[in-house]
Amino acid sequence: MTNSASIPTGSGAAMGGVSATDRFVEANARYAASFADAGLDSRPALRTAVVACMDARLDVSAALGLTNGDCHVIRNAGGVVTDDVIRSLTISQRKLGTRSVVLVHHTGCGMETLTEDFRTELENEVGERPSWEVGCFTDVEQDVRQSLERVRTSPFLPHTDDVRGFVYDVKTGLLREIDPA
Incomplete structure (x- = not known):
């Protein structure tokens, strides 16, 4: 996993006058100069979709030994299987040929520190209650x-035999498989 400089909070998250987005655009120009993946198929070579937390400490490709084109990677806060994740998995399986699903949560997840009261806080601040659930939890294994159960019981997913779940340890980089029972 690579380490990058932390980005200060504030307007534009500028570092030395250069925003994070400006850095991304510059990096993309370097990447595109030697781009060699134009012929990749949109169907994942490993026929697998990974659902993972968006936490910046989790480098999914490095942790799982993936290269570009191997898997679909779907990320959100907590790696929680929401209706939108089911939507993405349904398209992944039914239109792009994936057959396996891997779930990756992690230790020290910020979703363990939130409650559904966050929706009320947002409603009080902006005058509208979010239609979505926060998806917080207190037990990452649970x-x-x-x-796992949401994926396995979705009527929209035809391939639910190979669905496995893991907790990634942010201190060691190791995955620990979770027994679904």
Whole structure:
């Protein structure tokens, strides 16, 4: 996993006058100069979709030994299997040929520190209650089990035999498989 400089909060998250987005655009120009993946198929070579937390400490490709084109990677806060994740998995399986699903939660997840009261806080601040659930949890292993169950019981997913869930340890980089029972 690579380490990058932390980006200060504030307007534009500028570092020395250059925003993070400006850095991304510059990096993309370097990447495109030697781009060699134009012929990749949109169907994942490993026929697998990975659902993972968006936490910046989790480098999914490095942790799982993936290269470009191997898998679909779907990320959100907590790696929680929401309706939108089911939508993405359904398209991944039915239109792009994936057959396996891997769920990756992690230790020290910020979703363990939130409650559904966050929706009320937002409603009080902006005058509108979010239609979505926060998806918070207090037990990462139990949330992996719940997410496994959501995938396995979705009527929209035809391939639910190979669905496995893991907790990634942010201190060691190791995955620990969670028994769905």
